[in-house]
Amino acid sequence: ELDLLKSKMYANITHEFRTPLTLIRGNAGEISEHQDGETREKAKCIIQGSDKILFLVNQMLNLSKVEEGNVPLHYLQTDLVAFVKFVTGEFQGYAEMRKIHLHFESQVERLVMDVEKEMLEGSLSNLLSNAIKYTPGGGEVIVSLRRLALPETSDHQVEISVRDTGIGIPADKLDKIFIRFYRVEDLQLPCQEGTGIGLTLVSEYLKLMKGSVRVISSPGKGSEFVLTLPVTHNAEAEEIIYQSGNTFHKVEESKDDSRTIEC
């Protein structure tokens, strides 16, 4: 009962942060548009700070919802390859800022399947932000996608891996990193802000999507987080344009066509 009460209070407080924060952000946006010089720069700082808190508040709110079992799933059939490429592209600016070489590769050109876009984007974003955050400048982050056929059954799975050449995680900490608020303290690398809820959210999302997440890591060499998802074709098909940098990927699928895709 106490646990439930704590969880509810936590969700309510988090929720209450959102409205004033949105107002602060909106006003700072107007100031930065209409003012010049130092005032404009300071307003931009307020926007950046508010965005950071808003992101954290949303992560906490999402985690409370997941823990309460209060998250409806919305699947759509879409091209997973284009979607993962698009999400990776969103991190190009951050990677460049941290002098990290970020790239995407896929064993298959196209894979139309049921995708819970919000949860998958949330999971990938957390893995990508970790990979970039915990990799020193000059390092590499590779996102790769491969399709697995399980010989014993007719089931198919897809694996999305986020691999980095960063600081790695000590073996005795590997089973703890998915626990809420757990962080491995490493004083050698700056810019390591965080609250320790990113990976908890990833593992909860993967459970909801009937998939799994595993990690392989070697301190000083790097880490690889692998998401495994079932390949199914039950949802409505969507038509979408993914915009990543200057590239547009137009994906049009009908439900029947998508069943016959061979990769």
Ligand code: ATP
């Ligand atoms: P946030 O809530 O902002 O995501 P966080 O990044 O510290 O904070 P998690 O994403 O849950 O929290 O990760 C938990 C811990 O696992 C991190 O604090 C870090 O010590 C370790 N970790 C996660 N990903 C990596 C990685 N790619 N390389 C090295 N360590 C990692």
Ligand code: MG
């Ligand atoms: Mg994180």
